[in-house]
Amino acid sequence: MKIGILxxxxxxxxxxxxxxxxxxxxxxxxxxxxxxxAPLGEHIHADYVDEHALTELCVSVDIAxxxxxxxxxxxxxxxxxxxxxxxxxxxxxxxxxxxxxxxMFDRLGIPVPRFMPxxxxxxxEIAVRNVGLPAVLKTRRMGYDGKGQAVLRTPEDLDRxxxxxxxxxxxxxxxxxxxxxxxxLAVRGKDGELRFYPVVENVHRDGIxxxxxxxxxxxxxxxxxxxxxxxxxxxxxxxVLAFEFFVAxxxxxxxxxxxxxxxxxxxxxxxxxxxxxxxxxxxxxxLPLGSTALRGPSxxxxxxxxxxxxxxxxxxxxxHIHHYxxxxxxxxxxxxxxxTAADDDALQxxxxxxxxxxxxxxxxx
Numbered sequence: 001m002k003i004g005i006l007x008x009x010x011x012x013x014x015x016x017x018x019x020x021x022x023x024x025x026x027x028x029x030x031x032x033x034x035x036x037x038a039p040l041g042e043h044i045h046a047d048y049v050d051e052h053a054l055t056e057l058c059v060s061v062d063i064a065x066x067x068x069x070x071x072x073x074x075x076x077x078x079x080x081x082x083x084x085x086x087x088x089x090x091x092x093x094x095x096x097x098x099x100x101x102x103x104m105f106d107r108l109g110i111p112v113p114r115f116m117p118x119x120x121x122x123x124x125e126i127a128v129r130n131v132g133l134p135a136v137l138k139t140r141r142m143g144y145d146g147k148g149q150a151v152l153r154t155p156e157d158l159d160r161x162x163x164x165x166x167x168x169x170x171x172x173x174x175x176x177x178x179x180x181x182x183x184x185l186a187v188r189g190k191d192g193e194l195r196f197y198p199v200v201e202n203v204h205r206d207g208i209x210x211x212x213x214x215x216x217x218x219x220x221x222x223x224x225x226x227x228x229x230x231x232x233x234x235x236x237x238x239x240v241l242a243f244e245f246f247v248a249x250x251x252x253x254x255x256x257x258x259x260x261x262x263x264x265x266x267x268x269x270x271x272x273x274x275x276x277x278x279x280x281x282x283x284x285x286x287l288p289l290g291s292t293a294l295r296g297p298s299x300x301x302x303x304x305x306x307x308x309x310x311x312x313x314x315x316x317x318x319x320h321i322h323h324y325x326x327x328x329x330x331x332x333x334x335x336x337x338x339x340t341a342a343d344d345d346a347l348q349x350x351x352x353x354x355x356x357x358x359x360x361x362x363x364x365x
Contacts (some may be wrong), residue, residue, distance in 0.1 A: 001285055002027060004061035004083075006075065007068030008035035008043060008335065010324040011261050011286045015067060016040035016267070018277035024285065029057050030068075036325040037067075043049060048075045058082040065239065065284050069095055069260055072140060081157060086190075086284040091259040094235070098140045098171045098256070104223040105254040112254045115247070118170040121162050127172040128158065134175035137161045139168060147207070151175065164185040176253055178246035183212070183264040184224035187240045188232045190286050195279070196225045197292045200264045202244075208331065212264040212300040220245075223252050231257060240265070240280040263302070263333070270320045270338045271298030296340060297347040301354055303335040308357040313337060315355045318346070 001024055005012045008030035016026045016037060026203030035043060042060070046053030048071055050112025057064065063084045066076075069092060076089035094100050105112045116127040118137065128135065133155070139148035150161035152172075181204065185197040198214040200222050215221075228243045242262030244255040265276035274282075282289055306328040307313075313321050320338045328334060339354055341347035 001025070002061045003281070003285070004029065004057045004064035004079075004336035005037070005041075006030075006048065006071045008032065008037035008050060008063065008078070009067060010036055011067035012037035013040055014266070014322075014326060015065075015261065015281060018269075020351070022278070022281060022285075022287075027057060027061050039325070048072050050240040051078065056083075063284055065187050065260075065280070066092070067260055069258055074280060079164045081265045084284075085247050088236055088238070088243070091235045091237055091241075093097050095257050095259045096141055098138055099169070100175075101256060102171070102254075104231075104234065108227075108234060110227045110230060110254045111252065113176050114174040116172050118172050118287050120122055121158075124158060124162060124170075124172065124178075128152065128155070129214055131172050133205045136173050136175055137165065138173065139165055140171050141169065145289070149207075161286045162306070166332060176246045176248050178248050178253075179250075181255075182215075182218070182220060182224065182245045182247055182252070183262065184221075184228045184241070184243045184330070185240060185262060185268075185276055185292075186228040186232055187276070187283055187289055188226070188237045189283045189289050189293065190238050193231060193289055194232060195289050195292045196221075196228065197265065197268060197276070198294050199224050201268070202264050206331070208302070208304060208333070211300055212267055214267060214294055214298060216294055220247065227252065228253065235259075239283045240276050263336075264300075264324070265272070266336050267298050267300035267338050268292075269322070270340050271295055271300075296339045296342060297344050298338055299347060299351055300336055300338050301351070301358065302333055303358065304333060304362070305330050306361050307335045308361050312357055313354070316350055316357075317341075318350050319354055 008028035031047045045232040079085045100117050112140045114131045118124045134153045137150045181202045183200045183269040188194045199218045203211045240261050242258040245252040261276050273293045311333045318340045323335045326334045339350045
């Protein structure tokens with residue numbers, strides 16, 4: 001089977017690495033020159049709205065998926081009219097608009113922070129009166145890793161925030177003084193079977209994910225699974241879906257979904273019986289789903305800006321290195337490592353050694 005992937009970033013790269021042992025081949029469509037997944041398959045170098053290139057993709061593959069959630073809706077519709085595109089385009093459509101996303105959560109009875117749409121400077125004043133301060137003003141579309149948002153703590157912050165991101169569709173959300181950030185990764189097959197990985201505790205800095213740690217027997221596992229199930233069934237979902245939550249007062253508040261494999265699931269390559277990447281491919285290809293069970297204690301550490309030297313990384317027991325084939329650049333995700341161990345004490349020792357290396361690299365940047 002040949003699978004088309006819209007996008008050829010690191011997620012596409014890891015999908016292909018998981019797919020070749022299953023005898024799957026890949027064709028990527030991505031406008032970027034030197035896209036990091038390109039060496040792992042055929043690369044159609046074209047814009048996402050190039051209908052000639054999209055037609056070339058459709059006639060050369062059996063099914064298609066995406067690793068980039070901002071694929072234009074027009075592109076998804078074009079592909080889905082010709083070959084199976086999974087997850088379904090409606091999932092992409094909802095996830096691309098924070099207002100549509102939050103409205104769906106609310107409609108399905110999934111708790112969310114207070115929110116209001118904002119279209120004008122005057123509407124921002126009204127939203128602040130209703131939502132309260134502190135709050136976060138976000139673009140409804142695009143924006144990731146902390147981009148496209150501004151924190152409002154006092155009324156004096158409104159002008160600054162509007163100058164930075166105003167003049168486009170926005171959403172104001174109540175600021176959540178969260179205790180933890182969790183994500184739940186679900187995978188749903190074509191037959192409707194749903195499996196869940198252990199919830200993951202995430203740590204962000206500067207809006208960028210730094211570490212993800214799977215938590216066995218977390219008290220919020222069942223609640224997270226219930227909410228993810230509602231989303232998957234509502235959307236008729238097929239593939240891996242990531243659902244990100246804030247934990248406030250011991251309860252989950254929905255933040256956002258990602259209709260694709262997700263950074264907080266990279267630990268599954270070494271830490272789970274079947275990785276999120278293999279399970280996504282199994283799902284969209286109509287194969288039986290693999291086990292989502294945890295193999296043992298593990299944690300994922302992102303490499304931001306640059307990767308520590310291979311020799312020093314490889315000297316730490318239990319460290320599994322993943323380069324993305326990207327050139328170093330400040331605040332760019334250029335790779336990650338998964339740390340594994342037989343017990344939590346050994347895991348923490350190895351993690352501390354890895355983070356010390358990462359700190360050295362960041363200090364020298």
